[in-house]
Amino acid sequence: MPKRGIAALAITAVALVLLLSFKTPDVVPARNGGVAIVEPGSTATPTPATGSTSGSTAAPAAGATPAPTTSTGSGTTSAPSATIDGPVVDTRYGAIQVEIVVSGGQLQDVVAVQLPAGRRSGQISNVAAPILREEALQAQSASIDTVSGATYTSDAYEQSLQAALDQAGLG
């Protein structure tokens, strides 16, 4: 029982950290363009929590090659790692800035530190902005098997295209 209690506490703590980290992107101040090397936090493993870098000193390194820095503080020997901020890029979906975590010369994680309004979550899985496609809304009739639409009530079903399809099948 005590063990389970501790496990539950640990899970709660992790969930809390996750929740907190999801809120941070909105409050991380916009950084200047260009590449800045930021010392990683005191944790041994690269942490995706963007808040961990906000208190660090960002050393401007215009044109310089990002020199990996060894993380300190935990006593464990970890591969040299660095957190590197990319430039703020304006896209049609808003300003996007990513922060990458490099460890042992390998890309470990990519975190969006500045996101279009409305976004909360910090993790993104690739650096490139996703491609959206667009066209004017059209109304058409076509041969279909079923219909997807906003959830309707049983009453609304009677007037729905799905009811007509079912009726055709049942007839």
Added chain:
Amino acid sequence: MTVQVVGGLRWVEHVMGTTVSIHVEPPLVPDEILRQVVAALHDIDRRFSTYKPDSEISRLVRGELEEADASPDVRHVIAACEHLAIATGGAFDARRHRADGRLDPSGFVKGWAIEEAAWQLDAAGGRNYCINAGGDIVERGLAATGMPWRVGIRHPDHADRIAAVLAVSDRAVATSGDYERGRHITDPRTGRAATGLRSVTVVGPGLAFTDAYATAVYAMGLDGLTWLATERGVDHAAYAITDDGRAVWTEGMDAYLVREGRSPASGVPPT
């Protein structure tokens, strides 16, 4: 009541506040299985409905039942909803969906119930079928044509017209929108009605999460499409209709959209 037409079976059932249409193409499943599937949906409705005062969810909300003492299904659904609240940055939140802040997992339960129904059909030997629960759908295998199921995305202004056609196989399709029940989706992060989109259709592997993501993207508005593509784009795609009359979709949706003048979409997602 089942009706068999041209080799296929159809069943229409009013349950969970909506209408569920089941369409099975050969190999058929016994009528008894369909009766069990439908009975299981009514059972889930009895246990999860927020409208039924004696449901487990209602008893949880009133504090008469502790979460630890709830059935495994209820605990599973609550855990999944909590995961989704974190995964969507709060855009899907079963605890903040309602104005009074009470637990309401119905945005997850319907999709999960239909997934359960699909597994029952799988276990009974069903390979080609389509279950449509009020516009949210699981498609398996192929339609009577021998081709992937053709799913029309309802036009928000014209109930008898469609905005697009998707060709899908072994996938779930869910749509969230405002045109059936008014602005019923509240953005849990602001407490206000979601704006920007008329509807969002998501295609994904399982209906429970696909449906929840459709709700979340709808709450986020147009930015939700970018969110879905970046964070769930590996196995989910979205198609949205905006307030100002545009159709916008993530590139993953190209695999499903049947486009005039182009080769038909295969319906099989990229591996």
